[in-house]
Amino acid sequence: MRSLPSRRGIQRSAFTLIELLVVIAIIAILIGLLLPAVQKVREAAARMKCQNNIKQLALGLHGHHDANQYLPPGQYNNFYANDGPWIRGCWVHPTLPYIEQTALFTQFQAQVQGNGWALFGDNGPNKSTIVPPLVCPSDPASPKVQTVDTNTVNGVTGVVQGLHTNYVVCAGSTVFGATGQTLNGMFYVKSKTRLTDATDGTSNTFMLGEIILVPDVAPTNDLRGRYNNSWFGNSWFSTLNPPNTTVADTVGYQGISTLRAPSTTASNTPNAVLSARSYHTGGVNVGLADGSVRFVRSAVDAIVWLNFGTRMGNEVPGEL
Secondary structure (H helix, E strand, O other): OOOOOOHHHOOOOOOOHHHHHHHHHHHHHHHHHHHHHHHHHHHHHHHHHHHHHHHHHHHHHHHHHHHHOOOOOOEOOOOOOOOOOOEOOEOHHHHHHHHOOHHHHHHHHHHHHHHOEOOOOOOOHHHHOOOHHHOOOOOOOOOEOOOEOOOOEOOEOOOEOOOEOOEEEEEEOOOOOOOOOOOOOOOOEOOOOOHHHOOOOHHHOEEEEEOOOOOOOOOOOOOOOEOOOOOOOOOEEEOOOOOOOOOOEEEOOOOOOOOOOOEEEOOOOOOOEOEOOOOOOOEEEEEEOOOOEEEEEOOOOHHHHHHOOOOOOOOOOOOO
């Protein structure tokens, strides 16, 4: 009968320290290769969601046009004036019913009928309602709803400014001017443009673009994208500068400069201008007057980009 080997004769294999370090290094390399791919997929999904938001807003603007035979005004009151009919209102408010926000629009109308101001009440919670089509998923500062106004509004201090939108309408290819009226884009103060006014062609004219918001951290009282108190064109953009330009926005009332969204505050200036910016890699999303959505590279020809801001400039169309 054969005897079994003693336990002392059995050798148990194990990782050496060097082998363990090699395995850890391989895992680290694989993770390093995988993370950029995951981030790219995530950003691609966010960019697609952003495009869907702009598409929904473009269809909403078209819906308003179909019902009223004109696009909503870019802004209701002149710069430096609180004239009606909807004081401090802008294109967002009349578009709400056409983007499935009828209840919010009804609250807005009740506020306007009460005192003429489109501020949704001094501290009313409705103005901070998050409207998904107004929020870009790639912007870490969005949805922006907690910024407190540094001024006294209607005798009340500590007023929350409400939701800021990442999406703004195109006012043209110039600065916003002294009053914001008679600009060469599809939207401006008290504008009521028709799609037929885009004689350059609706497929050659911008209607919507996106901007970067400044984070909700005190004391950042930056008004870019604030639509519940639209003042000095803070819900517009211009094609004067290319997308994601390093040229600072000139904010005509209050602005905070950040690395991705630089600005210069120049109170009561006719040279106010906002440029299209985004956190999407290499460009921005835009909506055209024909309702289509495009992704435009930051390296687009500056003249082509400029020309797409006008509705009737008679420019030769270029390739975005």
